[in-house]
Amino acid sequence: MICSFSRHKEFNPKRSRIRVVKIERFFLDVPVVCQQCLNPSCVTECPVNALEQDKDGIVHVNEELCTGCERCIEVCPLGAISIDPSKNVAIICDFCGGIPECIQWCPTKTLEFSSTPFTPNAIALTAKSLLEKWGIPRNEYEEYFQKFNWLKRHSNE
Amino acid sequence: MSECYGWAGTILRVNLTTNEITRQPLPDEWKEKFLGGRNLNSKILFDEVPPGADALGPENILIIGTGPLTGVLGPATGRFTMTAKSPLTGIHGDSNAGGDFGPEMKYAGYDHLVISGKAEKPVYLWIDNDHVEIRDASHLWGKTVSEADKIIKMEDIGDLGVKTIIIGPAGENLVRFACPIANLYRAPGRCGMGAVMGSKNLKAIVVRGSKSIKVAKPKEYLEYVRGLFTQIYQAAIYPIWSKYGTTTLIAPKQQRGEMSVRNQQEAGWVEEKAKEIYGDTFINRFVVKSKACFSCPIHCSHGFVIKDGPYAGTYAEGMEWGSIGCFANQLDNPRLDSIGKAHELASQYGMDTMSTGLMIAFAMELFQQRILTKEDIGGVELKWGDHALIVELVRKIAYREEGIGDLLAEGKRGLIQKLGERGAEAAKYANQIKGLDELTDFRSDLGRALNYSTSTRGADHLRGLPTYSIWEDTDFKKLFEEKYWDKKFKSPKATDFQAYDPVRADIVVFTEIVCGGADALEMCKFSTEWMAQESINLTTMAKLVTLATGWEISTEKLREILERGWQIERAFSVREGISAKDDIPYPRSFEPIPSGPQKGKRLDRESFEKLLQMYYERRGWNSEGIPTRKRLESLGLKEVADQLDSLSIRPELKIEPEP
Numbered sequence: 001m002i003c004s005f006s007r008h009k010e011f012n013p014k015r016s017r018i019r020v021v022k023i024e025r026f027f028l029d030v031p032v033v034c035q036q037c038l039n040p041s042c043v044t045e046c047p048v049n050a051l052e053q054d055k056d057g058i059v060h061v062n063e064e065l066c067t068g069c070e071r072c073i074e075v076c077p078l079g080a081i082s083i084d085p086s087k088n089v090a091i092i093c094d095f096c097g098g099i100p101e102c103i104q105w106c107p108t109k110t111l112e113f114s115s116t117p118f119t120p121n122a123i124a125l126t127a128k129s130l131l132e133k134w135g136i137p138r139n140e141y142e143e144y145f146q147k148f149n150w151l152k153r154h155s156n157e
Numbered sequence: 158m159s160e161c162y163g164w165a166g167t168i169l170r171v172n173l174t175t176n177e178i179t180r181q182p183l184p185d186e187w188k189e190k191f192l193g194g195r196n197l198n199s200k201i202l203f204d205e206v207p208p209g210a211d212a213l214g215p216e217n218i219l220i221i222g223t224g225p226l227t228g229v230l231g232p233a234t235g236r237f238t239m240t241a242k243s244p245l246t247g248i249h250g251d252s253n254a255g256g257d258f259g260p261e262m263k264y265a266g267y268d269h270l271v272i273s274g275k276a277e278k279p280v281y282l283w284i285d286n287d288h289v290e291i292r293d294a295s296h297l298w299g300k301t302v303s304e305a306d307k308i309i310k311m312e313d314i315g316d317l318g319v320k321t322i323i324i325g326p327a328g329e330n331l332v333r334f335a336c337p338i339a340n341l342y343r344a345p346g347r348c349g350m351g352a353v354m355g356s357k358n359l360k361a362i363v364v365r366g367s368k369s370i371k372v373a374k375p376k377e378y379l380e381y382v383r384g385l386f387t388q389i390y391q392a393a394i395y396p397i398w399s400k401y402g403t404t405t406l407i408a409p410k411q412q413r414g415e416m417s418v419r420n421q422q423e424a425g426w427v428e429e430k431a432k433e434i435y436g437d438t439f440i441n442r443f444v445v446k447s448k449a450c451f452s453c454p455i456h457c458s459h460g461f462v463i464k465d466g467p468y469a470g471t472y473a474e475g476m477e478w479g480s481i482g483c484f485a486n487q488l489d490n491p492r493l494d495s496i497g498k499a500h501e502l503a504s505q506y507g508m509d510t511m512s513t514g515l516m517i518a519f520a521m522e523l524f525q526q527r528i529l530t531k532e533d534i535g536g537v538e539l540k541w542g543d544h545a546l547i548v549e550l551v552r553k554i555a556y557r558e559e560g561i562g563d564l565l566a567e568g569k570r571g572l573i574q575k576l577g578e579r580g581a582e583a584a585k586y587a588n589q590i591k592g593l594d595e596l597t598d599f600r601s602d603l604g605r606a607l608n609y610s611t612s613t614r615g616a617d618h619l620r621g622l623p624t625y626s627i628w629e630d631t632d633f634k635k636l637f638e639e640k641y642w643d644k645k646f647k648s649p650k651a652t653d654f655q656a657y658d659p660v661r662a663d664i665v666v667f668t669e670i671v672c673g674g675a676d677a678l679e680m681c682k683f684s685t686e687w688m689a690q691e692s693i694n695l696t697t698m699a700k701l702v703t704l705a706t707g708w709e710i711s712t713e714k715l716r717e718i719l720e721r722g723w724q725i726e727r728a729f730s731v732r733e734g735i736s737a738k739d740d741i742p743y744p745r746s747f748e749p750i751p752s753g754p755q756k757g758k759r760l761d762r763e764s765f766e767k768l769l770q771m772y773y774e775r776r777g778w779n780s781e782g783i784p785t786r787k788r789l790e791s792l793g794l795k796e797v798a799d800q801l802d803s804l805s806i807r808p809e810l811k812i813e814p815e816p
Contacts, residue, residue, distance in 0.1 A: 001230045001452065004369070005379065011229045012264060012369035023317060024341045025303055027448055027460030027474045085367035107390070107399075107454040108447070134445040135462045136472055147311050 002101045014085050017093035018102050018111075021079070023127075023144055026136050030127050031111060033102075034059060034080040034093040042072035042081060042092070051090070063089045162373040163225035163706035164188060169267040169289065171282060173357055174215055174274030178289050183268050190793065192702070192715075193268055194224035195251055196677035196722035198240035201271060202249065203725045203797065208732040208804060212244035212349075213331060213356035215275035221262065221322075221362070222269045224679040225706050228260035228370050228451075229378075232385050232693070233681035235260050235451030237339075243348040244356070245333045245512070245568050246592030246615045248730035250348030255450030255458075256340035259679055261320040264366030272359065281361040283314070286368060294360040301325050301505040302338045309363055322362045325507030327555040328355035333568035334512035335555075338504055342458075342474035343450075346509035347593065348614055349568075373707030381704055388692045389454050389684055393636045398683060399447065402457030403478035404436035409631035410478075410597065411435075414754030416486045417598045419525075419541055420518040421588050421745055424598040425753025430491035434481055438493060448474055455683055461497060467545070468494040473501040476510075482596045483514025488521065488547055495544035499551050506555035515594040516565050517550050520572070522586045528579050535560025569594065585744045591615035591735065600746060601755035602626040602654045603768065607665045610740045611772055613726035619682065621669030626654050628689050641689045657764040662771040673719040674698045721792045723776070724784050728797050732804060737782035740769055 003016035013019070018033040036057035043051045043059060050065035051072060066089040073081045073090070084091045093100075103111045131141050168181040191197040198220045210216040220240040227234055237259030243250025262270065265286050272282070279294040292313075297305040302325045310317050320340065327335035328351030335351030336344045354360075372378045389395060397405050410416045414425040432438065443463055449456035463471040476497065484496040503510045523529035524539035531538060537560070540546065553562030564572055569587040573580040588594055593615025599605035604623035612620035625642045628634050629652045638644075642651040642664065650658040668687060674695055675682045686694040699715040702708065710718075727735075742760060749759040770780060777788025789798040 001228075005230065005375070008369065009375045010369035010371045012367065013260075014264070014367040015369060021317070025306070026472070027342075027446055029448075086369065105386075107386075107449070107456065134460070134472075135464045137470060144311075144317070148317060 002105045006096065006101045008086075012085070014082070015091065017082075017091050019080075019082065023141070025144075026131055026134075026141055028127060028131065032078055032080050035078060037077070041075040041077070042090075045071055045075045047071055051092075058094045059092045060094065061090050061092055063087065066090050160371070162371050163229065163702070164193065165223075165263050165266050165268045165368070165370065167267050168269045168271060169284070170271045170273070171289070171291065172274045173272060173276040173280065173291065173359065176291055178291075188225075188706075188708070190718065190721060192225060192677045192718050194222045194236075194677040194679040195238040195240065195253065196673065196719060197269065198222040198238055198251060199249065199722050199726045199729070201269070202240050202242065203729045203800075205271075205273075206242050206729075210242060212242040212247065212250075213352060215273075215357070217242050217353060217356070219272045219350065219353050219357065219359075220269060221259075221272075222679070223259045223263045223267075224677055225268075226678045226680065226701055227268075228263040229372055229705055230452055231382055231680070231701055231705075232389055233450065233453040233455060233684045234679060235453060236676075236679040236681060237262065237345075238676060238679065239337065239345045239350045241348075241350060241353040242729075242733075243350075243592070243614070244331070244352045245349040248591060248615070248733050248735055249613055249726045250350065251614060252336065252345035252347040252350050253676060253679070254339050254343040254345040255453070255681060256320075256343035257451035258320045258322055258339040258343070258364065260451045261364050261366050263370060264368050265364050266366065266368050270362070272357065275356065276358040279358050279360050281309070281363060282359065284362070284364040284366075286366060294358075297360045298329060299326065302507055303341055303505055305361060306341055309361060314363065314365075316365065319363050319365045321364075323507070324351045324354045324360060325505055325555065327506045327508040327566075328352055329360075330555065330557045330566065331355050332508060332554060332557065332566040333571060334509045334516070335507055336509045338507050342504050344504070344507075344509065346479075346511060347617060349509075351507045372705040374704045378701075378704040381700065385693065385697065386454055392690055392692060394688070394690065395455070397636065398455050398457050401436040401440065402459065404439050404476070404481065406436075406478045406627065407431070407481065408435050409627050409633045410482075412631045412754075413601070413627060414750070414756075415598045415601055415626075416482070417596060418486045419489050420487060420515075420522040420586060421598055422522065423752055424600065424750045424755055426486045426489075430489075431486070433491035434485045434493050434496070439476070439481070442493065443497060450681065453681060455681070457683065463494050463497050466494050468498040468548075471498045471501050473497070473504050475504070476500045479596060480510035480514070483511045483518070484547060487514055487518040487596065489541040490544050490547060491542075492544040495548055498548050502548065502551045502555070506551065508551070508555055511596060512568070512594060513551060513554060515588070515596070516554070516569065516572075517547060519569055519587060519594075520561070520565055523572075523583055526582075526586065528576070528583050528586075533560075533576075534564060537561050568592070588743045588745055589616060590742055591730070591739050593617055598750065598755075599742075600750050600760060601758045603657065603661055603760070603765075604654065604664055604668075606742060606746065606760055606765070607661060607768055607772060608669065610742055610769065611665065611669070613723060613730065616742075619672065621665065621672040621687075623664050623668045624688055625652060625664075630654075637689045655758065657761075657768050659771050661768060662775050665772060666775050669723065670716055670719050671695060673722055674715060677719060677722065678702070717792065721794060724789060724792060724794060725797060727776075727778070727782075728784055728789075728794075728801055731783055731801060735782075737769065737773075737780065740782055741766070 004012045050062045068088040238253040240251035279298040281294040283290045322339045336346045411431040443461040444459045446460040447456045448458040557563040595616040609616040648660045650656045786798040
C-alpha cells in the first residue's frame with residue numbers, strides 16, 4: 001500500500017510496483033518486484049519502445065508511449081510488471097530513486113537491497129523449496145505451479 | 158458525486174430471491190451516526206430483519222461490513238464483520254475475521270454488502286469491481302472449502318489473487334454453528350453465519366477490486382500512522398505477540414487457574430498435559446511460518462504442518478488459543494496433533510472451532526452424567542481425551558451423520574430440546590449465555606463474568622472482556638504497565654477481581670466500547686487499549702477517522718457512536734424476547750471451583766445480580782435490562798424506542814414511559 005500511496009497519494013495494492021503473490025492454501029507469500037535484469041526482455045520486446053533501462057539498471061516506462069498491451073508482462077521472467085488499473089499503462093519498480101518505501105515499512109525486514117544476481121525461475125524454485133521444506137505434499141502444490149505459470153501471470157488480468 | 162475519503166461510498170445490495178443487484182450510496186447520516194463495520198451492520202440488521210424472523214429463512218439478511226480505515230494502511234485494519242440474526246442463539250449475531258477479504262471488497266468499491274432472500278439453487282456471488290454477478294454453484298455444492306476455492310480460482314475465474322468467503326458442508330447442512338471461511342483459513346467463527354449462507358443457497362462470495370481509496374489529509378495521516386506502527390513495534394509485548402499470537406496466553410491461563418477442564422468441571426489442568434499445548438510446544442513442533450492479516454505489523458497467525466504420527470499430512474493456518482483450548486483442556490485431550498487435525502477439518506468443513514469443541518465437551522459430560530446414553534448416539538462411547546473420536550466427531554457433525562452428528566449439529570439448546578424430559582437436567586451442564594458458549598472459566602474474575610453476561614451476541618471474550626486479570630495475576634505482568642487498570646479507573650478495586658464494586662461495571666462498559674471501536678473500524682483488538690496498552694485507544698481511533706475521512710470526530714463523539722451500536726444490538730435481542738433473566742450466567746458459575754489456584758471461587762447470585770443492575774444503570778437500561786426511551790432518544794434513536802414500545806412483548810419488559 002505504501003508503494004501506491006507514495007506515488008499516487010492513494011491506497012491501492014494494484015497500483016503498486018511490488019506485489020505479494022500468494023497461494024493461500026499453503027500459506028505461501030512471495031513478494032515480487034523488478035530485479036533489473038541485464039538486457040531485460042521487457043525493454044527489448046516492447047512493441048512501441050516505451051521502456052528504457054537507465055545506467056543504474058532501473059527500467060522506466062514512458063507513459064505517453066505505453067499502450068497497455070501487456071507484452072512486457074508476458075515476457076518478464078518474474079511477473080514483476082503489472083498494469084496500472086487507473087492509467088492502463090505498465091508499472092515497474094524504480095526503487096523510489098534509491099530509498100524504497102516498502103523496505104522502510106516492512107515489519108519483518110523481509111525486503112532488502114541485494115546485489116545477488118537472480119536466475120530466471122529463482123522465485124519459483126524458492127517457493128517450491130519452501131513448500132518442500134515445510135512438508136506440504138508435492139502432488140498438492142504442483143498443479144498450482146503448472147496451471148498458473150504464476151510467476152509471469154500473477155496479476156489481475 | 159463528491160470525492161469520498163476513507164469510505165468507498167457505496168453499499169452493494171443483492172437479493173437472491175429476485176436476482177436484483179442494486180447500489181446504494183452510503184448515506185452521510187449513517188456515516189455520522191454509525192461509522193461503519195459491525196456498528197453500522199447492527200443498525201441495518203435491526204432495520205431490515207423483522208422480529209421473530211426465521212434465522213434460516215429468506216427474511217434473514219447477511220451483511221458484510223468494512224470500515225472507513227479498511228484498506229488505508231493503518232495498523233491491523235484488515236478485518237470485516239458478518240452480521241445476521243443468529244441461527245444458533247436466535248438473537249443479534251455477528252462475527253468478524255481478518256485476512257484480506259475486507260480490504261479487497263473495499264477496493265472493489267463497497268463499504269458494506271447486504272445479501273437478502275434465498276436463491277432457488279446453489280449460487281455464488283462474483284464481484285469484480287463494478288461487475289456483479291450471481292453465478293451457478295451447483296459444481297461447488299458439497300465441496301469442502303479448499304476444494305471449492307481451488308475450482309473458483311483455477312477454473313472459474315483463472316486468478317489466484319481473488320479473495321473468497323466460502324462455506325463448506327457444515328454450512329450447507331445448516332449446522333447451527335457453521336461458519337464461512339475467508340482466505341481459506343480466516344473464520345468469522347461465531348453465531349452460525351455459515352448456516353445463514355447455507356440457508357440462502359449461497360456457497361461463496363468472490364471478490365476482486367482494483368479501485369483506489371483516498372484519505373482526506375494524506376500527509377498528516379501518513380505521519381500519524383507511521384507513529385502508531387513505531388509504538389506497536391516498541392511495545393514490550395510486541396515480540397511475544399508476533400511470535401506466538403494467542404498461544405502465548407495458554408501458559409498464563411494455566412498458571413492463573415482459569416483453564417476449563419472437562420466442560421468446566423475443573424479450572425486448571427494437570428501440568429504435564431497443559432505443557433503439551435503451550436505456545437512453545439506449538440511453535441517448536443508444528444509451525445513453519447508466521448502469517449499476517451492485511452496491513453498488520455503483528456503477524457500473529459501461523460502456517461503449521463504435522464509431519465508424523467497418525468495425523469501426518471495435516472496442514473493449515475492457525476491455530477488460536479480459542480481453537481486449541483476447546484479441543485484440548487475442555488475435552489481433557491493433550492494431543493496437540495489431533496487438535497491440529499480437528500482445526501484443519503473445521504476449516505475445511507466450515508465450522509466454528511470453539512462451538513464445535515465446546516459442543517463435544519457438553520456431550521461428553523452428559524454422557525459421563527448418564528443423561529445422554531449410547532442408544533441416543535448410535536452406540537458411540539464418549540470418553541474424555543479420546544482424540545481419534547474427537548477428530549471423527551468433527552466430520553460427523555459437519556455432515557450431520559445420523560445419530561450423534563445430527564444431534565450435536567443442533568447446538569446446545571437444540572440438543573437439550575431433543576432430549577425431551579431429560580432436557581432440564583442436561584441444561585445444568587450447558588455452559589452458555591444467551592446461546593453462545595465460551596472457553597474460559599470466569600469464576601475467578603468478575604469482570605470476565607460480567608462481560609460474558611452482557612455481551613450482545615452471547616458469551617464471548619471478543620465483545621469487551623476486561624483482559625486485565627491475566628496481566629495482573631501471572632508472569633505476563635512484567636510486559637505491561639503495572640496496575641494499569643487501577644490507575645486508569647482510580648481505584649484499587651479495579652484489579653481486585655472478586656470485588657462486587659461499581660468500578661467493575663465501569664471497566665466492562667469501557668472495554669466493551671473499546672472493542673466496539675475496533676469493530677466499527679474493523680481493526681484488530683490486539684493493537685488496541687483492550688490489551689492494557691495505550692497505543693491505540695479511543696482518542697487514537699477518533700484521530701485516525703478524522704484524518705482519513707476529513708470528518709471531525711472527537712473521542713466523546715466516537716463513544717456516542719459506539720454506544721448507539723451497542724444499544725441497537727441489545728434492542729434487536731430484546732425484540733426477540735431477551736431481558737435481564739437471560740444475562741444470568743449458567744448454573745455452574747455459582748458452584749465453587751473444586752481445585753487449583755482458584756479453588757473455592759464462585760459467583761454469588763445476589764451480588765452478581767446487583768452488579769448487573771449497576772451495569773444496566775450505566776447503559777441506561779431499566780432493571781429488566783431493556784434500553785429506556787430516555788437513553789435511546791438521547792442517542793438519536795427514537796425510532797428504536799418506538800419499535801420496542803410498539804411490540805407486544807411482555808408488559809413487564811416494556812420500556813419505561815416518559816417521566
